[in-house]
Amino acid sequence: MDYQNILIENQNGVVILTINRPHALNALNMATISEVGHFFELGYKEIENLKGVVITGAGDKAFVAGADIKEFTGIESPEQGSALARNGHVAFDRMEQFHKPVIAAVQGFCLGGGFELALACHMRIAGEKAKFSFPEVNLGLLPGFNGSQRLPMLVGKAKAFEMLMTTDMIKAEEAVRLGIANHHVIQGEEINKSIEIIEKIATKAPLAIAEVIKTVNAYQNKEADGTEQEINSFGYLMTTDDFKEGTAAFIEKRGANFKGK
Ligand code: DAK
Numbered sequence: 001m002d003y004q005n006i007l008i009e010n011q012n013g014v015v016i017l018t019i020n021r022p023h024a025l026n027a028l029n030m031a032t033i034s035e036v037g038h039f040f041e042l043g044y045k046e047i048e049n050l051k052g053v054v055i056t057g058a059g060d061k062a063f064v065a066g067a068d069i070k071e072f073t074g075i076e077s078p079e080q081g082s083a084l085a086r087n088g089h090v091a092f093d094r095m096e097q098f099h100k101p102v103i104a105a106v107q108g109f110c111l112g113g114g115f116e117l118a119l120a121c122h123m124r125i126a127g128e129k130a131k132f133s134f135p136e137v138n139l140g141l142l143p144g145f146n147g148s149q150r151l152p153m154l155v156g157k158a159k160a161f162e163m164l165m166t167t168d169m170i171k172a173e174e175a176v177r178l179g180i181a182n183h184h185v186i187q188g189e190e191i192n193k194s195i196e197i198i199e200k201i202a203t204k205a206p207l208a209i210a211e212v213i214k215t216v217n218a219y220q221n222k223e224a225d226g227t228e229q230e231i232n233s234f235g236y237l238m239t240t241d242d243f244k245e246g247t248a249a250f251i252e253k254r255g256a257n258f259k260g261k
Helices: 030-041 078-096 112-120 147-155 157-166 172-178 192-199 206-220 225-237 239-253
Strands: 006-011 016-018 054-057 060-066 102-106 109-111 123-127 131-133 182-183
Touching: 006 030, 016 030, 016 131, 016 192, 030 078, 030 157, 054 112, 054 192, 060 102, 060 112, 078 225, 102 112, 102 192, 109 112, 109 157, 109 182, 112 147, 123 239, 147 157, 172 182, 182 192
Parallel strands: 016 054, 054 102, 060 109, 102 123, 109 131, 123 182
Antiparallel strands: 006 016
16 A cells, blocks of 8 residues: 555664654544554555564654544534544554554654554653643543543553543653653654664564563453443534534634533
8 A cells, every 4th residue: 555644664674654744743634544554454564574663753843743633524423423433443453452562652742642542552652852641622522542541551540530631741751650651762762762672572482472462452451331432422522512612723723612512
């Protein structure tokens, strides 16, 4: 497949997958999510001696500044919204279940859907300018790609509530303290550190690594209603007036006037 929104670079068996939409701070539109999903289903098979994947964003300002807010229009029913969320779940789950290590190299804003992308990776390396936040409630939404379920696994329920409800930004050092990031590094070293970890893992038994990935993921897969709840809540919220107001306010660069409807 010819990718339009992501770059694939093979560095001695380590793939650097770059979300390449710097004009929109690498915001994830649906096409980008499909391309990421395609790479983890089929695209990777073209890489010989694949050791692992580093996911990063183009430029030094943002890893990914969320889902593409300008694409948030035309949703008429909760079912349509939920279907979109489900597509994202499929792509991100495929990445989480990938049999080789997948590491997010986060060099700047890591927001909303971008934070969800990073949380679906097996590990995260934060540059000193990395900033993690879930701003969805500013737009009248909640995370739609399983972030509401993955975040509390790392930080616990109370901190997850705080982050999801206040939208506060978490910096690199605190991200490590909270268990969101594995390491923080000086700016510009995120990819190198990720490659170093993947090269180390590449010296271990590949089947064992694949089983470690399956097993640790099984701990997370609790068949909880939380995931269904998120999908249904997401679909519902996409049809509310507050959601329309939140997205319109962003696009028009003004404050939102929410009505609770
Ligand atoms: N979407 C679209 N464009 C974005 C964007 C985004 N998320 N973030 C930034 N941009 C664009 C800006 O509009 C601007 O474009 P121009 O105006 O130049 O054309 C350009 O990137 C540069 O951004 P700024 O001028 O705003 O840069 P600043 O340094 O001033 O600010 C910022 C950086 C990161 C603080 C700011 O850009 C910002 O607040 N961005 C939005 C953050 C945000 O709210 N992200 C969305 C979170 S909600 C879904 C599933 C999941 C989700 C959605 C749908 N489905 C199943 C459908 C998840 C939702 C989210 O991610």
